[in-house]
Amino acid sequence: MCIDTFAKTIKHTMPTISQKGLAMPQSPIRKLMPYADAARKNGKHIFHLNIGQPDIKTPNVALEAIKNNSIEILSYSASEGFESYRNKLADYYKTNNINVSAEDIIISTGGSEALLFTMGSIADAGDEVIIPEPFYANYNGFATASGVTVVPVKSSIDNGFALPPIAEFEKLITPKTKAILICNPGNPTGYLYTKEEIEQLAAMVKKHNLFIVADEVYREFAYDGNTHHSIMSEPGLEDHAIMIDSVSKRYSMCGARIGCMVSKNKELMSTALKFAQARLSPPTFAQVAAEAALETPKSYFDDVIEEYVHRRNLLVNALEDINGVKVAKPKGAFYCIAELPVKDAEDFAKWLLSDFDVDGQTVMVAPASGFYSTPNTGLNQVRIAYVLNEDNLLKSVNILKKALEVYPN
Amino acid sequence: MCIDTFAKTIKHTMPTISQKGLAMPQSPIRKLMPYADAARKNGKHIFHLNIGQPDIKTPNVALEAIKNNSIEILSYSASEGFESYRNKLADYYKTNNINVSAEDIIISTGGSEALLFTMGSIADAGDEVIIPEPFYANYNGFATASGVTVVPVKSSIDNGFALPPIAEFEKLITPKTKAILICNPGNPTGYLYTKEEIEQLAAMVKKHNLFIVADEVYREFAYDGNTHHSIMSEPGLEDHAIMIDSVSKRYSMCGARIGCMVSKNKELMSTALKFAQARLSPPTFAQVAAEAALETPKSYFDDVIEEYVHRRNLLVNALEDINGVKVAKPKGAFYCIAELPVKDAEDFAKWLLSDFDVDGQTVMVAPASGFYSTPNTGLNQVRIAYVLNEDNLLKSVNILKKALEVYPN
The missing domain is CATH 3.90.1150.10 (Aspartate Aminotransferase, domain 1)
Known part of the structure; x- marks a missing residue:
């Protein structure tokens, strides 16, 4: 040969x-x-x-919590995360006009994992998620890993990447469309959706019976007197709205790898919990730091x-x-x-x-x-x-x- | 109405x-x-x-490393994990007769994530992985999440859950079969594969051109004078063998959520790295602890x-x-x-x-x-x-x- x-x-x-x-x-x-x-x-x-x-x-209160921890056996936590942390997180959300309780929250390993849980829970192979582009690049990766098709709707630098007209979304909706995914404020655009835009999105997903997934990890970073409007604050959207969150940017603790998935849709959350149970638990030390970070002064x-x-x-x-x-x-x-x-x-x-x-x-x-x-x-x-x-x-x-x-x- | x-x-x-x-x-x-x-x-x-x-x-050396850390900005690490940690891990493997280098290792968030990276990298929807049952239950979850079909081959309590005859595996191999997955020593069986059994598996995957994924997280826990034989030590299996590992059990640090995927197959590892990049990095504090844990005394x-x-x-x-x-x-x-x-x-x-x-x-x-x-x-x-x-x-x-x-x- x-x-x-x-x-x-x-x-x-x-x-x-x-x-x-x-x-x-x-x-x-x-x-x-x-x-x-x-x-x-x-x-x-x-x-x-x-x-x-x-x-x-990173806020001192988070770093000190790690230095002063008294863990002797670094054990698994609950798959949904520390109960104490989820309770405090719910309080934090309430101060942000987001009325959720601990049971609406699953702590994840970064916002990344929350997106994977979400895609797995709402979409099968070949199902479609519509996303205004440009969007956070790793949405492509999570979609590919989950077998989900990203359907982009173009936003433009010429109007600062504002929400494309709802009619542009509706042109793209098919029986395979499961969700609209937004990032607010936007990575990579820096665009902050107005209250009106959030309301338009809410009406659309209700009309077409879709989930809306809002990546709100930059919630605090709203400038020039503008206010952040959460998808979770929209009335009547309890079964539709899924919020992705993370401590990475809020507290400059990207390396913690702590995020969460939040929704009031019980069936969705019990489904996501099965994904969470399979991987056992989010990191324990990082949860200690993230829980303490909630005490960060204004x-x-x-x-x-x-x-x-x-x-x-x-x-x-x-x-x-x-x-x-x-x-x-x-x-x-x-x-x-x-x-x-x-x-x-x-x-x-x-x-x-x-x-x-x-x-x-x-x-x-x-x-x-x-x-x-x-x-x-x-x-x-x-x-x-x-x-x-x-x-x-x-x-x-x-x-x-x-x-x-x-x-x- | x-x-x-x-x-x-x-x-x-x-x-x-x-x-x-x-x-x-x-x-x-x-x-x-x-x-x-x-x-x-x-x-x-x-x-x-x-x-x-x-x-x-948990070993003191790991807990002390966390207490004495001097991190001021808890930042992302490399997607494949700390280079220093991967170098030391390679040394640890070498003392266990597993000849790998840092570039053959991707640090993951627990062995769980290493299994997800592996399944995503080797199998498409509907592809099959053969696993001796009973097996670690969450393999079912990772397979479902990845769209992969688990094909069980039955082992029996009557012979202590020894490796089923290779002929039983071969009956199940189809064009959709991508890998054999074993856990050694076994969770939940406690079975430790003999050198002969590992050799039989090696010959089979070479013959049928399959991957073999070995979950070896209990490597140290071999009793009664028996020795653990790693799939990674088999000659000629460089392109086939994938090892899943974790610090969870070895150092009683389940809550760290640090594991790794190890293989000498370059194409496989560069593929897995894309999954790793999408989720940014494994948890930083836990990597500090896991790296220090390698200094645990015998x-x-x-x-x-x-x-x-x-x-x-x-x-x-x-x-x-x-x-x-x-x-x-x-x-x-x-x-x-x-x-x-x-x-x-x-x-x-x-x-x-x-x-x-x-x-x-x-x-x-x-x-x-x-x-x-x-x-x-x-x-x-x-x-x-x-x-x-x-x-x-x-x-x-x-x-x-x-x-x-x-x-x-």
């Missing part, structure tokens, strides 16, 4: 990867990590605007929000000063989508890491195309997370500006 | 749960929790033999294993003393399957919680039928976890004995 035939035989006798595995998207936030690693190994300093990892300190948020607004203003102004750059001013969260004068923002992002620096420093951004599910969309856009302090943020935009002046493509 | 019609209309306008969600099994380990909660509220003390939550203390395991062997001997002897009880003596892990002189062990388990006590104390066991995927199998069996100390274990078996004397069905 010649070597070629032998090689083919070898290949043929390897067990094969699933189609689902092949279809799993790479995270646009993390896929360029190998380029970043290589850049770092070459001595470059990288400003990370690609990932929503804030530089804000002043912490006042400071944090002031800081983010300051950064947003700096960032948006600096970006708008660059020739050919267009940006939608975020009303919440800590991301914005910027349109760059390039053809292929992913190539530009790679080039920033591989071939460019200003005094040994460069910038990592997330190509926005991964936040769309329509192919070949957002190709000239990037998502920028304003999670760095003023000094680093200004340095970063300056690097972007200089890069755009010399980028060859 | 009359009330009945109105009620039907209301029901009809509720969005519906998925077929997958309806099909998700309840955990046999946790499904009786409401009965236990009610018993506790009635003042009963419950000895928990239903769940593998050891009463063994004496800890010597003591723990001596304790488990002592408990096993006590338990098996005491159970065998009860009229009509049959038990397979475990060679590893800390579970055993016991056949009871009852028709319906689930009814008996509920009755123990609801209607029986000895001086205000009762016992919770896991009905074994949930550990089978063949319907109506193991109906007269329970899984008992010997995770309680001598005194409580003997009290528990005494309660079981007295209960069987008066159980009405």
Whole structure:
């Protein structure tokens, strides 16, 4: 047997990867990590605007709870999470005009797991979920993992990524449509839905008998005097509304991996609990920290929000000063989508890491195309997370500006 | 409209749960929790033999690492886990005759998540995984969540749940078969596969071009001078073998929720990494604890294993003393399957919680039928976890004995 035939035989006798595995998207936030690693190994300093990892300190009350814990046997918790934590969470929601009790809450390992529980509980293979795009990129991953089809409805940078007209959603509703999924305030858009938009969504899902899943992990990050309106506060939506939440951004504790799924639909929650039981429990130490974090003083948020607004203003102004750059001013969260004068923002992002620096420093951004599910969309856009302090943020935009002046493509 | 019609209309306008969600099994380990909660509220003390939550203390070195951590921003880790932890884990595996490096390891949120990554990466909806039954009940849940069909091959209490003949597996292999899944040492059987059995499995998966997934979370718990043989140590199985691991039992830190998926198949691992990236990262505090736990002194395991062997001997002897009880003596892990002189062990388990006590104390066991995927199998069996100390274990078996004397069905 010649070597070629032998090689083919070898290949043929390897067990094969699933189609689902092949279809799993790479995270646009993390896929360029190998380029970043290589850049770092070459001595470059990288400003990370690609990932929503804030530089804000985790509240002391959460960190101290971990240091002072008296656990001797690090045991499983209840699958739905600590009862004490769920009770306090319900109180926190009540102060946010969200009237739920502990039994409406399942603690999850990050908002990520809450989304997986939700998709598994409401959709079968081939079922459809309509999502305004651009959207949080990992919704694509959770949908693929769950066998669910994402049906995008396009929002536009030209009106700051406001809710597309309800008629656009309705054009896309089929017998396979199970839910509408929104992120409010939006990652990656920074858009904060108005009360009217939330009401329109509520009316639509009631009319068409759909679930509405609202990822509200950025609830506190609403700027310029705007108020966050939760889907959970809409009357008559008890059987339809599912809220996804997380402590990651609220308390700058992304590494805790604590989130939750919230709904007043009992059948849904008892279904989701079966998914939760299969994986036993959410992490115990992190629940200790998350429960303590609820004691974070209001002043912490006042400071944090002031800081983010300051950064947003700096960032948006600096970006708008660059020739050919267009940006939608975020009303919440800590991301914005910027349109760059390039053809292929992913190539530009790679080039920033591989071939460019200003005094040994460069910038990592997330190509926005991964936040769309329509192919070949957002190709000239990037998502920028304003999670760095003023000094680093200004340095970063300056690097972007200089890069755009010399980028060859 | 009359009330009945109105009620039907209301029901009809509720969005519906998925077929997958309806099909998700309840955990046999946790499904009786409401009965236990009610018993506790009635003042009963419950000895928990239903769940593998050891009463063994977590190693100090792990707990101290958490107390002494100096984290100020609890940030995401790499999706594949701390590099430092994966390097040390690889060293640990090497001392266990498992020759892997950090790049062959993805840290997961418990062994549970490693199983989900694995199923997603190797199987599509309708694909089949063959598992000797009884098996760890949550394999059913992960399979349902992943759309994978479990094909059971029966092992028997009569030979201690040894590996069924390879011919029995081969009868079940179809073009849809993607993998064989084993748990070694076995939960719930306590069976430890011999070197010969592992070799037979290796030859079969090579011949039929399948993956073999080995859940080896009880590696250290091998008794009576028997040695654990890892699937990862088999030569020529690099593309086929996938190991699932966890710190939960090894270091009595079930609540950490840290496990890993290990394989030398590069395509598989890069596929699994996409699932890992979608959920961002495993919990940070727990990784700190798990990394530190690798420094646990050998004496800890010597003591723990001596304790488990002592408990096993006590338990098996005491159970065998009860009229009509049959038990397979475990060679590893800390579970055993016991056949009871009852028709319906689930009814008996509920009755123990609801209607029986000895001086205000009762016992919770896991009905074994949930550990089978063949319907109506193991109906007269329970899984008992010997995770309680001598005194409580003997009290528990005494309660079981007295209960069987008066159980009405």
